[in-house]
Every structure is written in C-alpha cells, then in structure tokens.
Amino acid sequence: MSEVTLQSVLDALADPVRRALVAQLAQSAEDLSCGRFESSVSLSTLTHHFSVLREAGVIRQYYVGATKMNALRSAEMEGRFPGLLTSVLAACVEERTAEEASPAAS
Known part of the structure; x- marks a missing residue:
C-alpha cells in the first residue's frame, strides 16, 4: 500500500463503472465474487475494471x-488516504439519489 499513489487511486475512481463496483463492495457485508456484481458492461470490460482497481x-x-x-x-485506503474512499462513496450515493429524484429518471 505504501507504493500506491493518490493519482492512481483517483484515476481508478474517476470511471463511473469502477465507482459502482466499489460502491457495491462497500455495501456488501462480505467479499464478492466477480459474477455477483451488477454491471452493464461485458465480462471482458468488467475484468479490465477489476484490474485497474486492483x-x-x-x-x-x-x-x-x-x-x-x-x-x-x-x-488500508483509510490509513493511506484518510477520508478519500468515504467521501467518494458518499458522493456516489448523493449522485444516485439525485438521479433517481430527477424527472428525467421517470
């Protein structure tokens, strides 16, 4: 973890598909197999996203x-970059809530 850079984490979390994967892991009470994630991308693309996050x-x-x-x-993320992951996940929830409340979402 000491070799992980802020830039690499921010780059990984910049993609909405990867943020959605992280949010699903954060909401789960247990670790998840690759096949248990909800995603609209192909399996090969999903594999790429997991690789970037890893x-x-x-x-x-x-x-x-x-x-x-x-x-x-x-x-480990909290120890290396305090509050970063928590803030990103909170923003994901806020965005999802705003999208669901939007008249265009109906």
Whole structure:
C-alpha cells in the first residue's frame, strides 16, 4: 500500500463503472465474487475494471477454489488516504439519489 499513489487511486475512481463496483463492495457485508456484481458492461470490460482497481490498491482479489473474490481495501485506503474512499462513496450515493429524484429518471 505504501507504493500506491493518490493519482492512481483517483484515476481508478474517476470511471463511473469502477465507482459502482466499489460502491457495491462497500455495501456488501462480505467479499464478492466477480459474477455477483451488477454491471452493464461485458465480462471482458468488467475484468479490465477489476484490474485497474486492483493495481490502484482499491481492491484485493483472491481465489476461493476456482472463484475469484473481491475485497475492498477500505482500512488500508483509510490509513493511506484518510477520508478519500468515504467521501467518494458518499458522493456516489448523493449522485444516485439525485438521479433517481430527477424527472428525467421517470
């Protein structure tokens, strides 16, 4: 985690698909397999997004048998960049709430 840069984390979290993946992990009570995420992108694109998040230090991936699991590195992120992940996740919730309340969303 000491080698993770703020720029790499911000770049990873700049993409709305990756923010949605991080938000799903944050809302889950457990680590999630790749197949349990809701996403509108193809499997190969989803794999790319997981790779970017992993390389930026935002998630940790590990295997349970043949299943690749994803874990949000929230404690490590908080230690390295205090408040960053919490703020990004709060902004995601705020954006989603605003979109749902918008007349165009109906």
